[in-house]
Every structure is written in C-alpha cells, then in structure tokens.
Amino acid sequence: MANARGKSFIGRFGVHIAVLVFVAVWTIPTLGILISSLRDKDQLIVSGWWTALSTSSQTEAGRLPGASAQVEKGGKFVIEGNIFGDGPARNISAFGTKAAAPTQHQAGEVADLGEGVSLLLNADGSFVMQSPKAFEGDRGQRVYYASSAPPRFTTDNYRTVLFSEGIGRSFINSLTVTIPATIIPILIAAYAAYALAWMRFPGRALLIAVIIGLLVVPLQMSLIPLLKLYNGVGLFFGVPAKTYLGIWLAHTGFGLPFAIYLLRSYIAGLPREIMESARIDGASDFEIFVKIVLPLSFPVLASFAIFQFLWVWNDLLVAMVFLGSGSDQLVLTGKLNALLGSRGGDWEILTTSAFVTIIVPLIVFFSLQRYFVRGLLAGSVKGG
Amino acid sequence: MTAQILSAIFTIIVGVGGCVVYYWGANKILDAVFPSRGVSGAAAVDNLRRQGLIRPWLFVGPAMLIVTVYLVYPVIETLRLSVMDRTGQNFVGLANYSWAFGDREFRNSILNNLLWLAVVPAACTFFGLIIAVLTDKIWWGNIAKSLVFLPLAISFVGASVIWKFVYEYRAEGQTQIGILNAAVQYLGGNPQVWISTPFWNNFFLMVILIWIQTGFAMVILSSALRGIPEETIEAAVIDGANPFQIFWKIMVPQIWGTIAVVWTTITILVLKVFDIVLTMTNGQWNSQVLANLMFDWMFRGGGDFGRGAAIAVIIMLAVVPIMIWNIRQANREGGGGH
Numbered sequence: 237m238a239n240a241r242g243k244s245f246i247g248r249f250g251v252h253i254a255v256l257v258f259v260a261v262w263t264i265p266t267l268g269i270l271i272s273s274l275r276d277k278d279q280l281i282v283s284g285w286w287t288a289l290s291t292s293s294q295t296e297a298g299r300l301p302g303a304s305a306q307v308e309k310g311g312k313f314v315i316e317g318n319i320f321g322d323g324p325a326r327n328i329s330a331f332g333t334k335a336a337a338p339t340q341h342q343a344g345e346v347a348d349l350g351e352g353v354s355l356l357l358n359a360d361g362s363f364v365m366q367s368p369k370a371f372e373g374d375r376g377q378r379v380y381y382a383s384s385a386p387p388r389f390t391t392d393n394y395r396t397v398l399f400s401e402g403i404g405r406s407f408i409n410s411l412t413v414t415i416p417a418t419i420i421p422i423l424i425a426a427y428a429a430y431a432l433a434w435m436r437f438p439g440r441a442l443l444i445a446v447i448i449g450l451l452v453v454p455l456q457m458s459l460i461p462l463l464k465l466y467n468g469v470g471l472f473f474g475v476p477a478k479t480y481l482g483i484w485l486a487h488t489g490f491g492l493p494f495a496i497y498l499l500r501s502y503i504a505g506l507p508r509e510i511m512e513s514a515r516i517d518g519a520s521d522f523e524i525f526v527k528i529v530l531p532l533s534f535p536v537l538a539s540f541a542i543f544q545f546l547w548v549w550n551d552l553l554v555a556m557v558f559l560g561s562g563s564d565q566l567v568l569t570g571k572l573n574a575l576l577g578s579r580g581g582d583w584e585i586l587t588t589s590a591f592v593t594i595i596v597p598l599i600v601f602f603s604l605q606r607y608f609v610r611g612l613l614a615g616s617v618k619g620g
Numbered sequence: 621m622t623a624q625i626l627s628a629i630f631t632i633i634v635g636v637g638g639c640v641v642y643y644w645g646a647n648k649i650l651d652a653v654f655p656s657r658g659v660s661g662a663a664a665v666d667n668l669r670r671q672g673l674i675r676p677w678l679f680v681g682p683a684m685l686i687v688t689v690y691l692v693y694p695v696i697e698t699l700r701l702s703v704m705d706r707t708g709q710n711f712v713g714l715a716n717y718s719w720a721f722g723d724r725e726f727r728n729s730i731l732n733n734l735l736w737l738a739v740v741p742a743a744c745t746f747f748g749l750i751i752a753v754l755t756d757k758i759w760w761g762n763i764a765k766s767l768v769f770l771p772l773a774i775s776f777v778g779a780s781v782i783w784k785f786v787y788e789y790r791a792e793g794q795t796q797i798g799i800l801n802a803a804v805q806y807l808g809g810n811p812q813v814w815i816s817t818p819f820w821n822n823f824f825l826m827v828i829l830i831w832i833q834t835g836f837a838m839v840i841l842s843s844a845l846r847g848i849p850e851e852t853i854e855a856a857v858i859d860g861a862n863p864f865q866i867f868w869k870i871m872v873p874q875i876w877g878t879i880a881v882v883w884t885t886i887t888i889l890v891l892k893v894f895d896i897v898l899t900m901t902n903g904q905w906n907s908q909v910l911a912n913l914m915f916d917w918m919f920r921g922g923g924d925f926g927r928g929a930a931i932a933v934i935i936m937l938a939v940v941p942i943m944i945w946n947i948r949q950a951n952r953e954g955g956g957g958h
Contacts, residue, residue, distance in 0.1 A: 489690025550775030
C-alpha cells in the first residue's frame with residue numbers, strides 16, 4: 237500500500253504532519269498532568285504547565301511584621317527582615333504599597349510612604365522600613381511586589397499524596413482488589429472454555445449462546461439485585477455486606493463471559509491431532525487440559541489477564557457499589573473521585589494523584605502491549 | 621495495612637488453591653467412582669461413558685454457577701424490580717416507566733445518550749481509521765500508534781482529571797492554566813467555562829471518551845487494513861485512481877464488517893458511560909446520562925430500587941438488538957459445533 241499514496245514529496249510531508257498533529261492531541265493532555273505533578277505547587281497555580289521550563293513571574297502581596305518587631309536605632313524606629321520569611325527565594329523586580337500601583341517602585345529603591353516613613357525593598361526580599369515615630373498596631377504594612385522565580389521541580393507532591401492524602405493506602409486497596417479478581421476468573425474460565433470447545437455434552441450449544449448473549453449485558457442490570465443480595469447475606473450471617481471477597485466474586489462474575497468467549501475461541505483453534513493422539517495414549521480430559529491445553533494457551537491467558545487487570549484496576553462503578561468508602565476499602569479510582577470533590581482546585585494534589593492511579597496500567601500496557609493487542613483483536617472481531 | 625496485604629495474599633492462595641483442589645479433587649472422585657482402569661472391558665467402557673456424561677459439568681459447573689448468580693439471576697430480578705416500588709415489596713405495574721418518561725431529568729438523559737451515540741462511535745471510528753491509514757505509511761508509525769493507543773489503559777476517572785485540567789477555567793485577564801483556555805486566549809478569544817455550559821458541555825465530555833477509544837478503533841481497523849489484498853489496490857493504482865478514491869472505493873468497502881464491529885463495540889460502551897459524567901459534572905448543567913442517573917437513583921434518598929431498575933432495563937433494551945445479532949452471527953459461524 238505504500239505506493240498508493242504519498243508519492244510526491246508534499247504528500248509524504250503532509251502525512252508526517254497529520255500524524256504528528258494526532259499524536260500531539262493524544263499525548264498533550266497526559267503530558268500536562270505528568271509535568272504539573274512534578275512542579276512546585278505555588279508555580280503550578282500561577283502559570284501554565286507548558287511554561288514550566290521558563291522563569292515564572294507574578295504579582296504577589298505580603299505583609300511586613302507589625303509594631304512588635306521594631307527596634308529603635310539612632311532616634312529612628314526601624315523594622316527589618318525578609319519579606320519571604322522562610323518561603324522559597326524569588327527575585328523581586330518592583331514593588332508598591334497600593335493595590336492600584338503594585339509596581340510603583342523599582343527593587344532597591346527607597347519608597348516614601350508619607351509622614352517621613354520610608355521603605356526600602358531589595359531584589360532578594362530584604363527590607364528596611366524606617367519612621368521618625370514609633371510604629372503602632374500589630375498589622376504591619378501591606379506590600380505588593382512583582383517577583384520572578386526560576387522553574388522549580390519537586391517530588392514533594394508525590395510525598396504528600398502518597399503519605400498524607402491517603403493515596404498510598406488506596407494503592408494497596410486497589411492491588412488487593414485487582415490481583416485476586418484477575419487470577420480467579422482465569423482458572424474458572426479456562427476449564428469451562430476447554431469443556432465448551434472440546435467435550436461433547438447436551439446443552440453445549442445453548443451454553444455458548446448464553447455466554448455470547450451475556451457478553452453485552454450492561455453491568456447496570458446486575459447492580460441492584462446484587463446489592464440487595466449482598467445486603468441480605470450480610471444481614472443473615474451478621475457479616476459486613478461490603479467485603480473484598482464480595483468484590484472479587486463480582487468482578488469474577490462480570491469478567492467470566494468475556495474470558496470464556498476469548499479462551500474458547502482460542503482453545504477450539506488448537507490442532508485436533510494433538511488432542512487425539514493424547515487421547516489414544518490414554519490421557520483423560522483432565523490430563524489433556526492440564527498438560528497440553530493450558531501450556532499451549534499461554535498467550536490467550538496472558539491477553540485475558542491484562543484485560544481483566546486493566547478493567548478491574550480502572551473500574552469505579554463496581555467498587556462504589558460493592559466496597560465501602562472508608563480508607564480501608566477505598567480504591568484509587570474512588571479516592572480520585574472523592575478528591576475531585578474535596579480538593580477540586582488543588583491541582584498539585586489532583587494531577588499527582590491522577591498520575592499515581594494511571595502509572596500501573598501504563599506500565600502493564602507498555603510491557604505487555606503485544607498480548608493486549610492480540611486479545612483485543614481476538615475478542616472484538618466476532619463478539620462485542 | 622500489613623494485615624491487609626497478608627490477608628490478600630492469604631485469599632489469593634486460598635482462592636486459587638481452592639479452585640485447583642476442586643478441579644483436581646472432583647476429577648479424582650469421578651475416576652474413583654467410575655473406574656475405567658483395572659476393571660473388566662465391558663465395565664470399563666460403561667464407566668468411561670458415565671465419566672463422559674459427568675465430567676463436562678464438573679468443568680463448566682463453577683463458571684455456570686458464578687455466571688448464574690452474577691448475571692442471569694440479576695437480569696431477571698432487575699426486570700421484576702422495575703415493576704415494583706422503591707423497596708421492591710409492592711407491585712406498581714408500569715409506574716416506574718411512566719414516571720421516567722415524564723421526568724425532565726430522565727428525558728434530558730435520553731437525549732444526551734442519543735447525542736453520545738450519534739457522535740462518539742462515529743468519531744472514534746473515523747479518527748481510528750484515518751490514523752490507521754496514515755501511520756501505515758511512515759517509518760515511525762508504530763510509535764505514533766502506541767501513543768494514540770495509550771489512553772486506552774487509563775481509567776475513566778484518571779482521564780476525567782486529565783481533561784478537567786485541560787478545560788480548567790480562570791476569569792478573563794488572569795493567567796490561564798488550562799491549555800484549552802490558554803489557547804483560546806492566545807488566539808484572541810474569551811476563556812469559557814467549558815464543562816458547565818449546557819448542551820455544549822456534552823461534547824466536551826464526549827471528547828474524553830473519544831480520546832480513550834480511538835486507539836481501540838485504530839488497532840482493530842489497522843489489522844483489517846493489513847488484510848486487504850495488495851492486488852486490489854495495485855489494480856486501482858494502475859487504473860489511475862487517486863488516493864482518496866482508493867481509500868473510499870477500494871479500502872473502506874473491504875473492511876466494512878470490521879467497521880461495523882468497532883462501531884457496535886463502542887456503541888455498547890457509550891450506553892454504559894458513567895464514570896466520566898459522574899466525575900466531570902455528576903449530571904449537572906444538563907449533562908446527565910442514563911447510567912449515571914441509574915446510579916443516582918440506587919442511592920438517592922435511601923435508594924429507589926424500582927426506578928433504578930427501570931432505568932437499567934431501558935439501557936438493556938438498547939443492547940438487545942446487538943445481543944441477538946451477535947448470537948446469530950456466532951451460530952452462523954458454527955460457534956456451536958466443532
């Protein structure tokens with residue numbers, strides 16, 4: 237097909253540009269949160285992430301210390317210090333004392349505030365305010381200044397979300413949900429798939445049709461009855477209705493039709509001769525399954541495992557219905573959703589948390605992309 | 621936390637071990653009850669036949685049990701609950717359905733769902749096809765594909781945060797930290813509150829799903845395009861067809877079946893879209909959809925199971941034609957026999 241299009245230089249150039257545009261649109265949003273999660277939180281809120289590498293400038297307001305900080309020097313009352321206090325150092329270019337003219341004076345200039353009061357503010361933030369009379373009141377002078385800060389990158393955001401925002405705990409919860417919910421259905425589906433592919437028994441065709449029908453049943457159909465069932469079981473046995481065991485089984489149930497469908501079409505395609513020669517050698521179905529079918533099916537088992545892992549890890553709905561919202565059960569997606577409500581504007585928390593939740597799927601995805609694509613092709617070309 | 625990790629590991633071992641013990645043990649018992657080795661010829665044949673009758677059910681049994689409890693029973697029960705009152709105790713006939721069609725929020729959700737159905741599958745398939753065709757022609761096509769494919773691994777909630785940051789709004793004159801408003805301001809426009817502008821916000825939510833699902837469409841269509849016989853395209857080139865004619869008249873008709881599959885798969889997904897709406901707007905500003913409305917009624921005011929079930933049934937009804945088509949397709953391909 238390479239000869240069909242893009243023969244001319246311009247045509248070929250156009251293709252490169254078009255693909256570049258698509259790739260840019262598809263990666264820039266993710267890049268945005270990755271870069272933002274590594275930025276200093278003060279810079280994050282005042283400048284776009286695409287300017288992360290340039291020096292950011294902003295107009296800030298600060299208050300000088302009150303009268304209690306003054307000392308008498310040579311007949312004048314003086315307040316000295318640094319306007320940044322313990323905060324990160326910035327570079328001040330101009331300052332002022334009125335909101336209407338925040339950059340009235342150059343840094344290093346002495347500003348006359350009237351009644352003999354003068355204020356000197358240097359570029360590094362140190363200031364000297366002098367007055368012939370004693371200062372009064374605890375509220376110090378309001379100062380506005382334009383400052384510029386070099387780009388700052390930090391891993392502080394990650395430290396914050398992992399250890400004090402509860403994301404670390406949710407990470408463990410997500411793993412607790414995902415790993416069993418991935419392994420259990422594989423085994424159950426593999427046996428069923430083998431029986432549906434290679435064993436003869438009445439009702440087999442009907443079972444296959446039911447499985448294919450269930451492939452597209454919306455999850456929504458299951459939620460209310462299962463919620464009632466779980467509550468009933470919990471009440472009857474006096475155990476909590478929302479447990480990890482409950483969600484493992486729920487994910488197993490929801491994942492089984494696809495697992496059986498995917499595994500059956502693969503196992504049915506294994507060469508008949510291998511099965512038959514094993515049977516002639518006296519192997520039972522169980523032995524054939526364990527010694528021949530399982531090892532040969534490794535690629536499709538891997539495909540399904542990746543699917544199920546991603547689906548369970550990324551799921552929000554099932555977790556919201558079948559798990560509690562306490563810190564011991566809240567999974568990453570649920571936690572992120574809760575943070576969107578409670579920390580709506582704190583982008584350093586949100587971007588960092590989002591990146592923590594997507595990093596595991598991205599690693600799985602990139603390292604096992606081959607199996608993932610294979611499963612996608614096998615799973616969708618016929619079914620849904 | 622340590623206790624939790626230990627209990628998770630313990631359950632994995634018990635669960636997986638339990639499965640292994642069941643399959644292995646059930647087989648052993650079957651072999652012991654109907655021995656086929658070490659008995660007379662006639663008895664062995666007899667027992668083998670009996671084994672052959674029972675063994676398939678040992679293999680499919682657990683799967684059938686779980687699927688029945690988690691999918692078959694709930695479907696029937698949801699149908700029943702949809703004609704019951706909020707507690708599921710008293711029969712109310714079609715009251716839940718007539719309530720639904722009279723409810724403003726429900727009608728809004730139906731309209732929005734139709735809008736999603738009209739836009740998202742089409743957009744995903746279209747972009748997926750274009751990217752698949754274009755990336756086939758360049759040396760870094762596989763890298764480009766991986767990058768477009770990547771959002772498929774991201775959860776809907778994660779994607780919502782990513783896009784909420786893209787749509788972030790600051791009042792006019794302030795430094796925009798959302799890239800979309802920054803671009804608009806750079807081009808001389810006024811920043812907009814994208815996700816709370818009724819009607820148009822639907823499209824900004826759809827963008828998220830399109831962004832996620834285009835990679836799926838691209839991969840499937842790309843493999844279908846590779847299956848097109850080279851000769852058909854060469855013949856068209858010799859006949860003097862231009863690239864667009866080749867694309868529309870030679871390539872697209874040959875992958876029509878695959879396009880239909882991609883389209884229906886994304887359609888089913890769109891009917892169930894929930895997370896994106898919940899996290900972005902929670903149905904505010906006229907952006908409600910059925911799946912989120914259903915979830916809402918499950919818990920709203922202590923939960924109204926009747927109304928929730930009725931909404932679930934309506935989502936299900938939309939899927940039924942696809943389901944029947946799938947089963948017939950599978951039967952025609954001999955999915956039943958071997």
